[in-house]
Amino acid sequence: MAMTDAALAAHLAQVAGQLLIAVRTSGVFADKALGKAGDATANQFLCHALRAQRPEDALLSEEEKDNLERLAASRVWIVDPVDGTREYGEARADWAVHVALAVDGVPMLGAVALPDQGRVLRSDQPVPVPPAPEVLRMVVSRTRPAPEAEAVAAMIGAELVPMGSAGAKAMAVILGEADIYLHTGGQYEWDSCAPAAVALAHGLHVSRIDGTPLVYNQADTYMPDLLICRKEHADMVLARVAEVSAASR
Structure with missing residues (x-):
């Protein structure tokens, strides 16, 4: 059975996060080279996977040359292979992988992976938002x-x-x-x-x-x-x- 769009977004964000951790722990990149290697690896995976799984859809990625033919498309996948490259390189927990689908300009669904936290938050599986404290x-x-x-x-x-x-x-x-x-x-x-x-x-x-x-x-x-x-x-x-x-x- 083919994955839904939301399930695909979550799966790709999770796998890209795992690839990024593997690149970082490989020990062969340092400093700025690590960020570039991570960006390139995750971008290649996400773009190839989306073109294979959703060939009729358009694609916009931070790490890919923009193709303005996307402007005529109703469905556009919008991805950020590494959101927070500095934090990724420092092995902090506050970096992410973004995979989303915009339909006619509206952010319809998506997933945000927080790989160093072992989490993927997704639009099709909402969790209860805790109540706010007295001091915001x-x-x-x-x-x-x-x-x-x-x-x-x-x-x-x-x-x-x-x-x-x-x-x-x-x-x-x-x-x-x-x-x-x-x-x-x-x-x-x-x-x-x-x-x-x-x-x-x-x-x-x-x-x-x-x-x-x-x-x-x-x-x-x-x-x-x-x-x-x-x-x-x-x-x-x-x-x-x-x-x-x-x-x-």
Whole structure:
């Protein structure tokens, strides 16, 4: 029996994660060479596998030359072979593999593998999201936290939680390790498509910081910002973001 799209996404993300760990533990790469080898290995696997399993669909990968013929396609697989290359190289737990399917621009399904945590979170198998604590926690970049996120966190009394990849940050909200992922530093479609699909399937709020939906398979793959949080916190966070944006004008 052929795998469903969601099962395929989860399987490929998991196997790519296993390949990446094998590359890292092989001991033949160091420093930047490790990241390049990991990216190339995972990308080759994911792209070959998707073209073999879903030959009629289009494909967008961070590590692949963009083919703008995808713009005419309804179904587009969007993958990030290693989200958080620095964290991968340091054998930290906050890196991820993203595999998602966007249909007519909507992140319909996906999977985010957290290989060093032994986890794959997937859109077709949602798990209960733990309740929020009294003091909310906001995940931010561990190397360059966005000033807007820091300002909003101060306004709502949230604790900042530094973390690596976008996928790890988004999954931290699902896993109850954080409550808000607010990003204004710019990303690309492959950074957020799978996390967005998985977060939506878990009943979370997912949007741009002006409240509009995230739209994928665009000619320009740059995505300036996003918000992922529990639905009960969305209006509060969006209002504070608007205040911060107005004050900075």
